[in-house]
Amino acid sequence: MFEFSAMTDKKIIIAIDGHSSCGKSTVAKQLAQQLGYIYIDTGAMYRVVTLVALRNGWIVDKVPDVKKVVAGIKDIRISFRWDEKLGKNTTFLNGENVEEEIRRLEVSENVSPISTIAEVRKEMVKQQRENGKNKGIVMDGRDIGTVVFPDAELKIFMTASPEIRAQRRFDELKAKGIEVSFEEILANVERRDKIDSSRAASPLKQANDALILDNSNLTREEQLEWAMNKVKEIIEG
Ligand code: DC
Numbered sequence: 001m002f003e004f005s006a007m008t009d010k011k012i013i014i015a016i017d018g019h020s021s022c023g024k025s026t027v028a029k030q031l032a033q034q035l036g037y038i039y040i041d042t043g044a045m046y047r048v049v050t051l052v053a054l055r056n057g058w059i060v061d062k063v064p065d066v067k068k069v070v071a072g073i074k075d076i077r078i079s080f081r082w083d084e085k086l087g088k089n090t091t092f093l094n095g096e097n098v099e100e101e102i103r104r105l106e107v108s109e110n111v112s113p114i115s116t117i118a119e120v121r122k123e124m125v126k127q128q129r130e131n132g133k134n135k136g137i138v139m140d141g142r143d144i145g146t147v148v149f150p151d152a153e154l155k156i157f158m159t160a161s162p163e164i165r166a167q168r169r170f171d172e173l174k175a176k177g178i179e180v181s182f183e184e185i186l187a188n189v190e191r192r193d194k195i196d197s198s199r200a201a202s203p204l205k206q207a208n209d210a211l212i213l214d215n216s217n218l219t220r221e222e223q224l225e226w227a228m229n230k231v232k233e234i235i236e237g
Pocket of ligand 1: 020021042043044046047111112115140141142143144192196
């Protein structure tokens with residue numbers, strides 16, 4: 001479908017930001033595979049910090065003990081490995097595979113307060129920039145085009161309606177055998193939108209030079225085609 005042999009040498013940074021569950025990681029993974037780029041899921045990084053905080057009892061009634069979390073981040077090593085068998089990225093915490101655990105609802109419900117802690121963001125951004133220093137990377141999150149890589153060659157801001165996003169997450173969890181109600185998921189999506197967009201530290205907002213991709217009514221193939229055409233325009237100049 002695409003011809004990329006001509007675009008070989010020029011490597012760029014692709015920053016994908018947007019609301020939760022709007023398919024950022026799907027597009028990011030598709031692009032990384034097509035282009036042979038590294039894919040970094042920055043949401044997974046904030047989820048790992050949240051998991052560590054939950055395991056250690058640093059979050060009580062959804063309120064994190066900021067001092068304990070900040071003191072603890074120095075011991076957190078996050079890495080990603082491509083799982084050939086599953087055909088997906090897997091997240092590791094100090095060498096332990098935590099991919100399943102970080103996707104649980106308990107983590108989703110506590111991750112926003114953790115991601116508002118300025119020191120946590122500072123450390124994550126440092127690690128993210130380290131990963132992108134050689135370009136050839138697709139990174140998705142909330143502040144990639146605005147804070148992490150403001151000079152990224154391609155910035156995409158993704159969105160879809162809250163109901164469509166909740167339905168996608170509901171289907172995903174159901175397929176994994178995790179029992180949750182649609183209403184619970186929708187409430188979580190809306191609550192996270194609100195926190196992510198209104199927090200003081202690096203709120204979710206569209207970079208001035210980002211291209212908007214509303215995929216409410218697009219298939220996976222259509223959204224990949226849209227994104228690949230943008231890449232092509234940039235690489236071929
Ligand atoms: O993309 P996700 O739903 O897995 O992200 C989990 C949370 O992490 C989300 O509620 C917002 C936060 N996050 C962030 O603050 N900055 C990022 N770059 C990525 C995610």
